[in-house]
Amino acid sequence: MEESSSMQQVSTPGAGVDKPFGPVAAVFLAAGIGALVLGILTTLAEASEGIKSWLEWSTSVGPLAGKTIIAVIAFIVAWVVLGIGLQRRNPKPSTIFTWTAVLVAVGLVLTFPTFFQAFAPEE
Amino acid sequence: MHLTYREWWAVVHGMGLGALFLLAFAGGLAGLYSLRPGLLSERGVVERTRRLQIGTWVMAIAAWATVITGTWVVYPWYRSTAADSPKSLLLANPSTADWHEFGMEWKEHIAWIAPLLATAVAFTVTYYGTSLIKHQGVRRALMAFFTASFLIAGVAGALGAFISKAAPVH
Numbered sequence A: 001m002e003e004s005s006s007m008q009q010v011s012t013p014g015a016g017v018d019k020p021f022g023p024v025a026a027v028f029l030a031a032g033i034g035a036l037v038l039g040i041l042t043t044l045a046e047a048s049e050g051i052k053s054w055l056e057w058s059t060s061v062g063p064l065a066g067k068t069i070i071a072v073i074a075f076i077v078a079w080v081v082l083g084i085g086l087q088r089r090n091p092k093p094s095t096i097f098t099w100t101a102v103l104v105a106v107g108l109v110l111t112f113p114t115f116f117q118a119f120a121p122e123e
Numbered sequence B: 001m002h003l004t005y006r007e008w009w010a011v012v013h014g015m016g017l018g019a020l021f022l023l024a025f026a027g028g029l030a031g032l033y034s035l036r037p038g039l040l041s042e043r044g045v046v047e048r049t050r051r052l053q054i055g056t057w058v059m060a061i062a063a064w065a066t067v068i069t070g071t072w073v074v075y076p077w078y079r080s081t082a083a084d085s086p087k088s089l090l091l092a093n094p095s096t097a098d099w100h101e102f103g104m105e106w107k108e109h110i111a112w113i114a115p116l117l118a119t120a121v122a123f124t125v126t127y128y129g130t131s132l133i134k135h136q137g138v139r140r141a142l143m144a145f146f147t148a149s150f151l152i153a154g155v156a157g158a159l160g161a162f163i164s165k166a167a168p169v170h
Helices: A002-011 A022-047 A049-054 A063-085 A093-110 A113-119 B005-034 B042-078 B086-092 B097-110 B113-134 B136-166
Strands: none
Touching: A022 A049, A022 A063, A022 A093, A022 A113, A022 B097, A022 B113, A049 A063, A063 B042, A063 B097, A093 A113, A093 B113, A093 B136, A113 B097, B005 B042, B005 B136, B042 B086, B042 B097, B042 B113, B042 B136, B086 B097, B086 B136, B097 B136, B113 B136
């Protein structure tokens, strides 16, 4: 009896507060942007010796240092900016998740060696 | 039975944090999967949500710790210009050069995408709290991104294991 009354209330956990989707949209888009920035920098570093050496912010880590630090900064800045902009908004979740998947997929392609090594200058 | 200082770090990076990541993923995915109306009582939702928040944040923190220790602690030893560094040894032999040219080049980059996605999932679980159960579409998307984060880290982890087998950090 107690169990069934407990189950009755299942439909309303957290009821009364319908939070906007905006903050969730912000963090997911920011993650996608971070992945995309990492991919772009990876390919650019392969294509240009100048960019590669500019990204070498640590001698021991090499250009990976600059690539990952910039990607993480892009993630954080995008999260903050989009978080403020979308704070009380309710974008369509399926649109946001699709855009995030696209951004991450492009980031994955740009960080795939067979792809980015195709941009390496001929020796 | 002796491990050098560098080998200890390789163990912390690959096995310690990797195992924590795997455990947190398994718990988090099970929690997300079962967060459905009709399966849980109100008290169950509260308890499950708390466990889910801990699991997803542990996975996100483990992912960040893994890529940070990998990039800033272990990777410099791997890529050292010394003739006996793992990178030098792999590149010196055409039959093992691809472990660096493809394996390490892929691993060192994609691994960083895993914590971004894991953080987004952990934030969302915390943000919605017990009301996440009302957002079934979001819950399904979280499962997909959580799994994507795990698979991306899995690729990086597997490549790391193979590379360590071919040319370990000593």
